Amino acid sequence: MTQPTFGKKIKELRTTKGLTLDQLATETGSSKSYIWELENKDPPRPSAEKLAxxxxxxxxxxxxxxxxxxxxxxxxxxxxxxxEYSKMPDDTREKIRAMAKLLGGKKE
Structure with missing residues (x-):
């Protein structure tokens, strides 16, 4: 099975998250046309900053x-x-760990 292309991955993830081209562009500091080009041109040439x-x-x-x-x-x-979790404050990480235990059915 072949792996989806870079552009297809972006488009699939964007649509799965319910984002429009405009919304993803805004979130990434890009233009709508730039995101469209990444999704549709082969091969795309994104900068490392935009890719991140x-x-x-x-x-x-x-x-x-x-x-x-x-x-x-x-x-x-x-x-x-x-x-993202690693960057959170200690108290927030502790809350997330406690929630994970509850959701997983494990007791402390």
Missing amino acids: AIAVALGVTTDYLIGREEVTIADAQDKAFFR
Whole structure:
């Protein structure tokens, strides 16, 4: 099975999140036409800064977007979440851990 192209990944993630081209452009400091070009031109040529902003907005890693990782979308989302989690204050991380235990059915 072939992996989706860079542009297809962006479009699929954007539409799954319910974002328009305009909304993703705004979130990433880009223009609507730039996002459209990334989704539709082959091969796209995004800057590292724009690529990072798009990955953050879509909740995945840059490696996932450019195809360096042979992982599922869920794995890429988990890695992106963990990066955000790692930057959170200690008390927030403790709350998230407690919530995860409750959701997972584990008791302390």
